[in-house]
Amino acid sequence: xxxxxxxxxxxxxxxxxxxxxxxxxxxxxxxxxxxxxxxxxxxxxxxxxxxxxxxxxxxxxxxxxxxxxxxxxxxxxxxxxxxxxxxxxxxxxxxxxxxxxxxxxxxxxxxxxxxxxxxxxxxxxxxxxxxxxxxxxxxxxxxxxxxxxxxxxxxxxxxxxxxxxxxxxxxxxxxxxxxxxxxxxxxxxxxxxxxxxxxxxxxxxxxxxxxxxxxxxxxxxxxxxxxxxxxxxxxxxxxxxxxxxxxxxxxxxxxxxxxxxxxxxxxxxxxxxxxxxxxxxxxxxxxxxxxxxxxxxxxxxx
Amino acid sequence: xxxxxxxxxxxxxxxxxxxxxxxxxxxxxxxxxxxxxxxxxxxxxxxxxxxxxxxxxxxxxxxxxxxxxxxxxxxxxxxxxxxxxxxxxxxxxxxxxxxxxxxxxxxxxxxxxxxxxxxxxxxxxxxxxxxxxxxxxxxxxxxxxxxxxxxxxxxxxxxxxxxxxxxxxxxxxxxxxxxxxxxxxxxxxxxxxxxxxxxxxxxxxxxxxxxxxxxxxxxxxxxxxxxxxxxxxxxxxxxxxxxxxxxxxxxxxxxxxxxxxx
Numbered sequence: 001x002x003x004x005x006x007x008x009x010x011x012x013x014x015x016x017x018x019x020x021x022x023x024x025x026x027x028x029x030x031x032x033x034x035x036x037x038x039x040x041x042x043x044x045x046x047x048x049x050x051x052x053x054x055x056x057x058x059x060x061x062x063x064x065x066x067x068x069x070x071x072x073x074x075x076x077x078x079x080x081x082x083x084x085x086x087x088x089x090x091x092x093x094x095x096x097x098x099x100x101x102x103x104x105x106x107x108x109x110x111x112x113x114x115x116x117x118x119x120x121x122x123x124x125x126x127x128x129x130x131x132x133x134x135x136x137x138x139x140x141x142x143x144x145x146x147x148x149x150x151x152x153x154x155x156x157x158x159x160x161x162x163x164x165x166x167x168x169x170x171x172x173x174x175x176x177x178x179x180x181x182x183x184x185x186x187x188x189x190x191x192x193x194x195x196x197x198x199x200x201x202x203x204x205x206x207x208x209x210x211x212x213x214x215x216x217x218x219x220x221x222x223x224x225x226x227x228x229x230x231x232x233x234x235x236x237x238x239x240x241x242x243x244x245x246x247x248x249x250x251x252x253x254x255x256x257x258x259x260x261x262x263x264x265x266x267x268x269x270x271x272x273x274x275x276x277x278x279x280x281x282x283x284x285x286x287x288x289x290x291x292x293x294x295x296x297x298x299x300x301x302x
Numbered sequence: 303x304x305x306x307x308x309x310x311x312x313x314x315x316x317x318x319x320x321x322x323x324x325x326x327x328x329x330x331x332x333x334x335x336x337x338x339x340x341x342x343x344x345x346x347x348x349x350x351x352x353x354x355x356x357x358x359x360x361x362x363x364x365x366x367x368x369x370x371x372x373x374x375x376x377x378x379x380x381x382x383x384x385x386x387x388x389x390x391x392x393x394x395x396x397x398x399x400x401x402x403x404x405x406x407x408x409x410x411x412x413x414x415x416x417x418x419x420x421x422x423x424x425x426x427x428x429x430x431x432x433x434x435x436x437x438x439x440x441x442x443x444x445x446x447x448x449x450x451x452x453x454x455x456x457x458x459x460x461x462x463x464x465x466x467x468x469x470x471x472x473x474x475x476x477x478x479x480x481x482x483x484x485x486x487x488x489x490x491x492x493x494x495x496x497x498x499x500x501x502x503x504x505x506x507x508x509x510x511x512x513x514x515x516x517x518x519x520x521x522x523x524x525x526x527x528x529x530x531x532x533x534x535x536x537x538x539x540x541x542x543x544x545x546x547x548x549x550x551x552x553x554x555x556x557x558x559x560x561x562x563x564x
Contacts (some may be wrong), residue, residue, distance in 0.1 A: 162417050169416035169423050170409040170430065177403040179394050184390035187352055188470055189378030189407030198413055244394075 003160065003250070004096070005152045008113075010062070011146070020145035022258060026160050027152035028213045030253035031159050033237040034246050035206020038163055041243030042172070043199045045095065048101045048112025053083045053204040054225025055117055056131075057211030062221050063123055065133045072135045076212040083208035084201045091200040095193065095249030110231045117223040129222030132215045148217045156250070159206055165248045166202075175199055176244075187298050240281060242288025304366070305330040305505045311350060311360035320346045322529040323360065328522075330472075332384050333500055335508040335516045337540075338526035339466055339549070345387055346507040347526070351507075352384045354369050356478045365473070379407050383467040384476035387509070389459050391451050398447040400462055401434035404469030408433070437469040438462075441495050457488030464495055474505045481512045490513060517541065 014020055036050050058078025064070040072077070117124050124130060135142040142148065145210040166172050174195050177185040182192050216219040224230065235257060241252025259277065263270045285292035306328040313321050328334040336344050348354045351362060353374040361370045366379055368473070372380075382406075391399050407549045411426045438444050441461040448453065454462060460480055465477055477496070481489040492516055500506055510516050516523060523540040525532040533543045540546055 116553075165419035165423075166417050168427070169419070170411055170426060171405065171413055171416040173395075173399060173403050174406055175308075176395060176399075180392040180394055182392040183354065183374070184386065184466075185403065186374035187378055187384050188352075188377050188404050188466065190403070191375045292510065 003247070004157055004243050007157065008056065012148065018114075019146045019161070020149045022261060024145055024148045024152045024217055025214075026250070026254045027149075027156040027218065029156045029234070029237060029257055030250040031152070031156045032207045033234055033241065033249040033253045034156070034159050034163050035203035035210075036234050037238045037244065037246060037249045038175070038206075039199050039203040040133070040238050041245065041248075042167065042179065043175040043196060045196055045200065046099070046235070047106040047200075048103050048228075048231050048235060049106040049113070050207050051226045051228070051230035052110040052113035053087065053207035054211035054214070054230060054234075055113045055118035056083045056086060057146070057171070057213075058215035058225045059117060060213075060223045061215050062130050062132045062210070063160030066130065067123065072133060072216060073137060076216075079206045079212050080208045083204045088197065088200040089199045093224075095196045095200060096207065106212075107228070107231070110226065110228060114226040114228070115225050120162070124223070127223060128261075129220055132219050132221055134219065135216045142216075148213075149264035152213055155209065159209075160250070161217070161248055168228055171195070171198070175266070202215045217268065218240070236278065238290060240278065242290040245288060245290040245294075248288050248290035285288060303330045306334075306351065306354055306507065307363040308351065309361045309363070311347070311357050311362065313350060313355055313358050320529050321350060321357075322408055323398070324526070324529070324531055326534075328505060330505050331500070331503055332474075332521040333506045333508060333519050335520040335523045336511060336526060337510065337513075337523060338532070339513045341528075342526040343529040344526055345478060346529070348384065348476050348507075348509060352382060352476055356491065376473075378470055381473035382476070383470070383472035383474075385415040385460075385463040385467055385478055385480060387478040387482060391459055391462060393450075393452045396447070397443060397449050397451050397462060398431070398434055398438065400451050401437050401466050401469045402430050404437065404466040405433050427523065434469055437465045440468060440498065441465040442491065444472065457484045457491065458465055460484060460488070460492065461495060464492075464499075468499065468504075469541055474506060474507065475499060476507045476509075478509050478543065479511060480508070481510060481515055493519060523526060 032054060036047060039045050058077040060071050060082060063076045065072050065077060066077030090109055094102065097105050118127050135186055146210065174185065174190045177190060178192055178195060186192050197203060211225060215226065237252035237256050238249065242248030259274055261268065263273050266273055281289065308324060310323040310325060311321055312319065312323055316410050324347060336347060338344055340479050350357050353372050356371050361368060363369060364382060369377060369380065392403060408428055409430060411423050415422050435444060435447060438447055442462055443458060443465060446458065451462065464480065480492045484492060489512060495554050496506055496519055520537050522534065523537050524534045525540060525546050527549045532549055533540055533546050
């Protein structure tokens with residue numbers, strides 16, 4: 001409720017369209033991060049290749065309308081379905097792996113998607129990327145940051161609510177149990193492989209929708225969207241905001257989208273300063289921003 | 303009726319036969335203890351029976367049906383549950399939530415219902431909550447339900463694992479050293495909990511080093527040494543068996559012998 005209120009009221013204070021643009025990027029990334037957080041923070045399974053699904057979603061709304069003449073909204077759903085299918089087939093073998101091994105395998109998946117997007121130049125425009133046709137809904141061509149602000153914000157809140165629902169459900173308890181002890185979860189009757197696959201698919205769909213939005217919003221897409229740095233950025237947002245805190249996903253995404261913009265006044269020191277701030281945050285708020293701040297406010301645990 | 307039978311069950315790790323042609327037959331409603339010196343294969347046997355390891359040879363039957371090679375979660379759905387020697391607690395969750403996870407096999411909502419928080423999920427959560435609290439009450443942890451699992455003392459965590467296993471409503475419960483590391487008072491509590499479990503008709507298979515507990519509570523005792531069966535019988539038969547005294551108690555030191563025979 002509070003988030004919805006902020007979401008509606010904040011634009012009154014936006015002095016320019018530029019702020020809407022930042023808001024859109026925050027919501028889009030927060031959506032992808034919320035999904036990744038279900039996988040990482042909640043079920044405890046790392047993915048260093050999640051931008052791969054961002055890429056599948058982004059290129060779905062680029063290739064579908066351009067080459068196949070399909071409507072963008074349809075391609076968004078088709079991309080999500082494709083991501084789910086890819087997550088299913090990739091997840092089955094690699095989710096057996098644990099810890100660092102899973103990290104490397106997912107890393108490989110992300111690289112694979114990025115390379116395919118770069119090399120299939122006939123379809124994707126190669127490294128230069130391609131133009132993404134505007135989203136048209138009921139004859140209304142969606143353009144402008146303010147329109148996208150409302151669309152992406154509403155979608156994020158929807159994804160946020162679904163994620164919270166999941167956390168408070170039998171499936172959510174099973175996922176959290178897997179995080180702490182797979183073996184105990186198994187002997188209590190939880191089909192661990194299947195639960196992991198389920199949450200992997202859900203997180204892939206979140207990322208895919210976010211990727212589609214990103215491409216439609218920017219009107220242009222390059223293979224960088226699926227790149228390694230993007231994947232790392234998503235993981236950083238999860239950890240910074242707080243593992244297992246969906247609200248933290250919004251905070252983490254917000255910080256990592258806004259900070260680089262705010263730090264541009266320091267010119268060449270921008271990246272160094274960003275790195276320094278991240279280090280300081282992790283030292284003093286080691287469980288992530290939202291859980292650590294919550295612990296201070298509510299005095300919950302040490 | 304035999305609830306658990308193994309036939310020439312064997313597994314080797316790197317050439318070492320950790321369990322070598324072991325036959326056990328556990329009658330329904332009994333307390334069946336497995337004892338033996340450290341490294342004799344007790345926990346390995348548990349891991350085979352609970353599906354964590356797949357046997358190289360031999361077979362397992364659960365309530366008369368073949369259960370060899372089934373995954374742990376499939377065995378759980380057939381009514382087998384267990385606890386662990388080294389605690390496997392869900393430390394991020396509350397005490398109550400730990401036990402609620404134990405209700406998983408009785409929960410009926412699908413993933414879509416869970417995502418949309420349909421009314422069925424609310425009802426399911428209520429039912430799970432009630433059943434979990436009942437399981438906690440059985441091990442005397444009802445007052446700790448809302449506490450974080452990580453804040454519990456060692457002996458209480460041992461009982462929490464039992465409550466979590468009971469929440470699955472097993473017909474066969476494997477307890478791996480439930481009293482290990484517990485002080486005498488905590489051991490007494492575990493003893494009482496096991497007796498109440500058996501009274502409810504649940505068969506208990508116990509691995510335990512505390513000889514006083516084993517001899518007090520068991521209907522039958524199976525002795526392992528170096529992965530093989532050394533002896534089996536009632537507690538009286540086992541404690542007077544010369545091979546057992548020599549192989550097991552001799553190795554284990556006089557202190558344990560005194561505790562067992564006083």
